[in-house]
Amino acid sequence: MAEIEREAMEYDVVIVGAGPAGLSAAIRLKQLDADLNVVVLEKGSEVGAHILSGAVLDPVGLNKLIPDWKEKGAPLNVPVKEDNFYMLGEAGQLRIPNIVMPPLMNNHGNYIVSMGNVCRWMAEQAEEMGVEIFPGMACSELVYGENGEVKGVVAGEFGKNADGKPGPSYEPGMELHGKYVFLGEGVRGSLSKQVIAKYDLAAKSDVQKYGLGMKEIWEIDPEKHSEGTVTHTSGWPLSESKSGGGSFIYHLDNNQVYVGFVVHLGYKNPHVFPYMEFQRFKHHPLVAELLKGGKRVAYGARAITEGGYQSMPQLEFPGGALLGCSAGMVNLPRIKGNHNAMLSGIAAAEAAMEAISAGRGGDLLDGYDTAVRKGEIGEDLRKVRNVKPLWSRYGLLASLGIGGMDMWMNTFGNGFLGTLSHGKSDADATEEASKHKEIEYPKPDGTLSFDRLTNVAFSFTNHEESQPAHLHLTDPDVPVSVNLAKYAGPSARYCPAGVYEFVGEGAETKFQINFQNCVHCKTCDIKDPSQNITWTVPQGGDGPNYPNM
Template sequence: MEFDVVIVGAGPAGLAAACRLMQLANENEQDLSVCVVEKGAEVGAHILSGAVFEHKALDELFPDWERMDAPLHTAVTDDKLCYLTNKFNHLTMDESFMPDSMKNIGNFVISLGNFCRWLGQQAEQLGVEIYPGFPASEILYNEQGMVCGVATQDMGRDKNGEPKATFEPGIELHAKYTLFAEGARGHLGKELIKQFHLDHGKQPQHYALGIKELWEIPAENHQPGLVIHGVGWPLSESHSHGGSFLYHMENNQVVVGLITDLNYKNPYLSPYDEFQRMKHHPVFSRYLVGGNRIAYGARAIAKGGLSSLPRQQFPGGVLLGCDAGTLNMAKIKGSHTAMKSGMLAAEAVFEELKQGLSHTTPGYDRLFLDSWLYQELHESRNFGAEVHKFGTLVGGALATIEQKWLKKLFKWTLKDKRADHECLEPLAKHTPIPYPKPDGILSFDKPSSVYLSGTQHEENQPCHLKLADSDIPIKVHLETFGEPSQRYCPAGVYEVIELEGKPAFQINAANCVHCKTCDIKDPSQNITWTTPEGGGGPSYPNM
């Protein structure tokens, strides 16, 4: 199939790019064919974010969004930042000590999945073709080495890769330009970065794992628009970094979650179990008690900022949004920046198409450097490194001082050159963490959580989690790290079982919620996440 532009991923970056392309085509009275492929069974099915949404990019894309019934219904009315000192106590920080980037009045508490569904509707009305359930599994290159499209995943192969009766081959989608918006740690994005050396001279990308639940709570506990962010406990006990959140949405619903930086050292740490015990803190439990957990999900977040941002343009396309790493961790927000990167890419690509060109390198970098997106990322460029190097309290204080008083004076850039997977230390340096058993009221086990994610995969298909060396988990990792995938995976995908009296490594690929943590945190970089059959994975209803 032939298109002018193919976009991989129906998230905020990909859909914003699609909408902006069609707007430009209509304004210039030019015919344009734009196709979006999405691995989820529907638009929004794999979208997971907090989310407190800043509408700056949306104002530019659809200035009339309020009259267009965009699903931004709950404005932030109260904004709190708490330091959790232990499992019982906390300090609420005065507004004057909060970094400017973390202030949220004027933003909205939303379901990013529902917002992407709305964006998808706008794109289709503008003439974009959207194909959910079609994961892009391969990049296509022409004879000159330029990107010329993608191929979608084969359907109907068995565990050994042999065609079943239901076999359907993948489709080659040829394009003059291809935009990649897979989200954090996209597997095609990884290939592009390596193929075109896009990260030359950059520090490694850094990541965090975000775990989130959607709850319906008693009306008397509900305060629409209340936003709470927490730092400190429980991650502080293991000298790890990250933060917690609880956002009050509409209809007596709240979202609660924990973000764990994946540069942690302790191999006994389990982000999932840290999250479950976090909910017992009074800051969160006072709202959740008596409530009903509706949904669960997890997703890796690219948080390295400007210092880790690769060059995004290459011959034949652009790398967008979190696939590149445009999230502003100082704001704990990436949707507006992802949208802006998509809009800038659309403008760069359309300029090439208008001149009758194809497979050239679009002029994205120039537009990016002249945009508020670059300015915003530049101002917050040191936030992640400050926290990693100096800890949550000191690093956060430095970020506040820099943002409030030294923004124009602070010229240097802090670097964090150690990749997250290199930070894990041997078991011998740490003591086990005694996680309490789930109580079934506020805390729950992994199987019940995966069930609530709506995750489904065809069982008889090739495993989409590839091991470079199948011996490493048992022969190397088990003794040194206790095979950490058993703990860093938030969905129970990886297990060490006993087989004929010996330990064996088992992959429960059907449990995978596509968070990509294994691809990031495995200490030997032995696991590669690839796309399963189309439509497989979580089915998030309102996340």
């Protein structure tokens, strides 16, 4: 096919992703120089449409970026009033006293928020400063300069037919060039993945680890609502499938609660069904009693980076930088990454401003990587760097015991374990089905628990059906000949939206991709044992439309 001709627009900084990292970078750039030309490109239909997070927000990043955020009406309206930690058994629970938890686990001074709404508010602040924000503009390609540096992106390509060829309403999109390009795509971003591979940015880091986070918003009985209460649990039901993870229950305002569940994707048994583990969890007496008489009003899912300090790749590449979860800045024990995403955006903006002021562009942003690792982000992640490896190797109790002591010691200096390695990737951790028993999950009751397709309707996801599938198979035969034969077809279970299914029997078995259901969690790109699935962006505006996640 002939090379596509596109118009090009020039900016000082091009930012991919209107999440907390990208918007923080945009705002900070304009604070430093109001005359800079800054553009933010967002694949969602609007800012916040693809944002899903717990979320209890540590305001440290916002305090640094916009100190008067309260006066400016930031939607941080529910301060945390109470912290609860429980170990669950099938029929009961044991509360862990707050006093034994390391200080960093204390949520005093934090806020229960919708990060989608926080990002919408941040976008308003950015636009008032002159930042151009274009929602519905998926960035499908990187543009490289003469010296191999990233000089821009292709955004806004629409109208391809299912075979990938331009259709009658095809629009080629535009090239947006910048002196620097920031990638703030979130977890396992498609462009970030390419950049990490092209420039070998992960050469000196440990493997990245991930979890699958699933979340529902519930409206509950006002008598059971306790605004500002934060509850985290571990143990059942994941203890039965020998998987890692836990839950969160956050009481926000208006009698609503966030009910979330995280499954570590390093599980060995390919029969594990993360979505059904979540649904089963809601039948625990502690949770069932809370939700009884209430109704679920929204659902969504996304992957979470869990590797932490030792898994961050090099953050600088020729012509740009990785921000936030594109590099993996989540503090796993705290289940928090938004504050670090904001801080990374600020640090990248300051490094870019220094470079642009010196007449530079298209080179490495000297100092950004160091600022992250040696600054507040690095210190936040360093303290908890061994919790995940301990959990993966020895299980939950060792993580709580030994990991807890290590966190205490890291809070006041250096721990006694050094820095542990994560070992295998989550894909490589998957073992053959013959080594494990199948797991029987209770059928959803339609009141507390729901089947996947019913819940996916509450993500309000939508994809124009005539476009090419944005989920690519390296080898179309592998799902049946390898993954079904050896691993019992785990894609039919690890996807929280029912995108993948095996239809037919025996020699007639076919692998079907229902890409219209996709909520952009990217679990398939991470957990597929053959690493045969690549997640890419669909056309702009498609995907979930989260209202208050």
